Amino acid sequence: MRILLTGSSGWLGRFLAPMLRARGEEVVGLDVAPGAETDVIGSVADRPLIDRVFADHRIEAVIHAGALHKPDIVRYPAQRFIEVNVTGTLNLLEAALAAGHDRFVFTSTTSLMISQVIRDEAGPAAVWLDEAAGPLAPRNIYGVTKLTAEGLCRLFHRQHGLSSVVLRTARFFPEEDDTLDQLPGENLKANEFLNRRLTVEDCARAHLAALDRARGLGFDLFVVSAPTPFDRSETAALKTDAAAVIARHFPQAPGLYAQRGWALPTSIGRVYDSARMERVLGFRCETDFAAILRALETGADMPFAHDPSYISPKER
Numbered sequence: 001m002r003i004l005l006t007g008s009s010g011w012l013g014r015f016l017a018p019m020l021r022a023r024g025e026e027v028v029g030l031d032v033a034p035g036a037e038t039d040v041i042g043s044v045a046d047r048p049l050i051d052r053v054f055a056d057h058r059i060e061a062v063i064h065a066g067a068l069h070k071p072d073i074v075r076y077p078a079q080r081f082i083e084v085n086v087t088g089t090l091n092l093l094e095a096a097l098a099a100g101h102d103r104f105v106f107t108s109t110t111s112l113m114i115s116q117v118i119r120d121e122a123g124p125a126a127v128w129l130d131e132a133a134g135p136l137a138p139r140n141i142y143g144v145t146k147l148t149a150e151g152l153c154r155l156f157h158r159q160h161g162l163s164s165v166v167l168r169t170a171r172f173f174p175e176e177d178d179t180l181d182q183l184p185g186e187n188l189k190a191n192e193f194l195n196r197r198l199t200v201e202d203c204a205r206a207h208l209a210a211l212d213r214a215r216g217l218g219f220d221l222f223v224v225s226a227p228t229p230f231d232r233s234e235t236a237a238l239k240t241d242a243a244a245v246i247a248r249h250f251p252q253a254p255g256l257y258a259q260r261g262w263a264l265p266t267s268i269g270r271v272y273d274s275a276r277m278e279r280v281l282g283f284r285c286e287t288d289f290a291a292i293l294r295a296l297e298t299g300a301d302m303p304f305a306h307d308p309s310y311i312s313p314k315e316r
Contacts, residue, residue: 002026003211004059006044006092007066009035009313011173012107016065016204023208028057031066033313044088054095062096063207064089065107070142071178075315078141085145086152093156093164103214104164105207106153110196110223110272112136112143113168121269125235126195130273131168131221150221157219165210165217165281170225170272171197174307186306187262193289194246195271198226199304202285209283217280225272226285238268250289256296 003020007013008029017027017037029038030053042049044066053059068076068084089106096104110129115137118127127133138144153164171192176185189197198206206224229249230238237245243264246253257264278284287303295302 002028002058002060004028004030004053004057004062004092005037006030006062006064006088007107008037008039009033010065011200011310011312012065012203012207013037015200016063016207019204019208020063028053028059031313033316035313043084044091045083047091050091050095054099059095059099059101061101061103061105061211062092063105063107063211064092065207067107067146068142069109069312070111070140071312073140073142081141081145085142086148089149089152093152093162097156097160097162102163103211104153104156104162105210105214106149106164106166107207108146108150108166108168108221109143110168110170110225112138112147112150114143114270115139118270121239121267123269124239126238126268127270128232128235128273129270130223131276154219161218163214163217164219165214166219166221167206167210167224168222169198169203169206170223170274172200172203173310174200174305175310176308183263185308186302187260189304189306190262190289190292190302191265193226193287193292193304194265195228195230195268196225197304198224198285199287202226202287205286206277206281206283209281213281220280222277222281223272223274224277224285225274226288227274227278228271229289230271235271238271240267242266242268250293252297253293256293260296 003025005027009031020027030040031038032043068081113129116139150166156162157164291303
């Protein structure tokens with residue numbers, strides 16, 4: 001199958017493209033920046049370019065992972081987010097429809113589920129976030145445009161029958177957090193496997209699962225994150241004494257963290273629940289918080305990427 005992969009030079013693309021090829025797919029990478037997995041340099045906002053790519057490469061399916069992201073808000077105006085994240089998605093959907101496609105996978109984000117109220121974490125309990133969470137009120141242009149693009153995928157299925165799977169991915173970036181700096185970056189990432197992170201490898205594997213299941217699903221949407229060990233009944237305790245809740249699930253965690261000089265979270269304000277992804281899509285992330293603890297126990301490298309020097313290829 002000839003698959004158009006947008007965002008092929010990005011962090012996800014460099015892992016996803018080899019996985020696709022390893023199982024026999026022909027990958028055509030499209031990105032605004034050059035890269036080892038990129039065949040065509042250009043923007044999804046350029047409709048004539050998209051039409052040429054579909055015609056020249058006889059594209060049969062699309063994985064749309066290219067976008068402007070939250071850190072780009074300080075670098076690009078709002079109009080550019082609309083051009084890339086909304087118009088670019090529309091261009092790809094229309095081209096896929098014209099080509100008679102029966103599968104379209106869209107990389108979205110859990111960020112669009114976070115209103116300013118949720119981000120402020122002022123409530124008495126952690127907020128439980130799954131596919132039914134709402135009403136959605138994205139707090140920035142990134143979230144607004146990604147939510148709009150999700151709506152386009154849903155619309156094209158409803159009006160035209162194009163099978164579309166939307167993956168709301170949690171955090172998998174390798175660089176330092178651009179807003180949280182209370183803990184060292186590797187410690188922070190390890191903690192987030194409790195409630196809001198996955199590895200880039202698992203993120204890529206989720207896209208393969210979505211591609212395989214798209215025909216049978218028609219349209220569907222999934223939260224993609226490492227499985228949380230927590231239960232909805234623990235949300236109040238997670239907010240007031242997260243370390244105690246973690247210790248109940250993982251009695252070895254406090255000691256292993258102390259040996260590393262790390263700190264467990266004292267309060268958790270939100271939890272992403274990916275149970276439906278496992279139940280309906282048939283995919284479960286391989287790396288979870290238990291894997292973090294096994295690495296600490298054995299002295300192995302952390303099973304996730306941490307690179308404070310990472311810079312997006314488009315910004316180099």
